Amino acid sequence: TAIAVLRDLIEDAERIVPFTGAGISTESGIPDFRSPGGLWTKNRPIPFEDYVASVEARREAWRRRFNIEATFAGARPTRGHLALASLYKMGKAAAVVTQNIDNLHQASGIAAQDVIELHGNTTYAVCLDCARRYELGPIRETFEASEEPPDCDCGGIIKTATVSFGQAMPDQPMRRAQELAAHCDLFLSVGSSLVVWPAAGIPLMAKRNGARLVIINRDPTELDDVADLVVRNDIGDVLAPFIGH
Numbered sequence: 166t167a168i169a170v171l172r173d174l175i176e177d178a179e180r181i182v183p184f185t186g187a188g189i190s191t192e193s194g195i196p197d198f199r200s201p202g203g204l205w206t207k208n209r210p211i212p213f214e215d216y217v218a219s220v221e222a223r224r225e226a227w228r229r230r231f232n233i234e235a236t237f238a239g240a241r242p243t244r245g246h247l248a249l250a251s252l253y254k255m256g257k258a259a260a261v262v263t264q265n266i267d268n269l270h271q272a273s274g275i276a277a278q279d280v281i282e283l284h285g286n287t288t289y290a291v292c293l294d295c296a297r298r299y300e301l302g303p304i305r306e307t308f309e310a311s312e313e314p315p316d317c318d319c320g321g322i323i324k325t326a327t328v329s330f331g332q333a334m335p336d337q338p339m340r341r342a343q344e345l346a347a348h349c350d351l352f353l354s355v356g357s358s359l360v361v362w363p364a365a366g367i368p369l370m371a372k373r374n375g376a377r378l379v380i381i382n383r384d385p386t387e388l389d390d391v392a393d394l395v396v397r398n399d400i401g402d403v404l405a406p407f408i409g410h
């Protein structure tokens with residue numbers, strides 16, 4: 166079966182790169198983007214240029230963010246997160262590359278510097294001009310009292326530390342992800358539809374560099390055709406046997 170093949174691939178591998186998308190977090194109650202009920206099935210994403218240009222767009226972005234705060238704040242690492250943390254702790258995976266912004270890999274016991282966040286992090290905010298960091302609690306209090314999106318003391322616009330469509334990818338994480346993809350022997354894509362670029366280019370790079378490519382995802386993905394193994398089952402069920410090994 167696919168699970169037995171996966172077990173052998175993981176046992177034989179020495180340098181695994183787990184690469185995750187929203188599907189690894191759904192078991193914690195956080196919705197993904199493109200499945201039925203996913204965030205982009207309910208709301209259009211707010212492009213970066215709109216966020217910067219329009220106070221109404223910023224107001225809408227903060228409303229959405231605080232509406233979902235209880236979901237993020239209450240979320241705990243899933244079986245998928247715990248299994249990947251086990252691969253990390255046993256030294257088979259040096260880091261995890263993620264498109265997720267929910268901080269759950271860190272919460273599962275992976276050191277922050279080894280969680281490579283391609284799309285940033287939604288648990289704090291930054292000034293787009295001076296890069297000063299802001300915690301969300303005080304921003305929420307002010308926003309809910311005034312409905313005014315926050316600005317930095319420097320005059321810059323404050324935004325959650327996430328990457329929106331049209332916003333530049335963070336340099337360092339992209340470079341680190343490419344490096345990991347260039348030197349791994351097994352690349353595990355977990356819970357991503359692999360439709361968003363340039364992130365979806367990372368698994369392709371690993372494959373081109375000779376790594377085995379495994380895709381674990383309930384629905385078909387853009388890269389199933391080039392994968393060595395596709396496992397179309399529930400992530401928690403597939404990865405639970407790897408917890409604590």
Ligand code: OAD
Nearest residue numbers: 186187188191197198199264356357358382383384399400
């Ligand atoms: P998607 O919503 O596109 O894909 C998540 C995938 O996870 C879907 O194909 C589901 O089938 C699968 N899935 C969900 N729960 C699962 C489960 N329990 N077991 C197995 N499979 C499951 O999310 P991403 O690929 O992460 O970026 O989306 C990529 C990027 O698009 C995000 O980082 C975000 C979004 O727009 C930006 O906003 C820049």
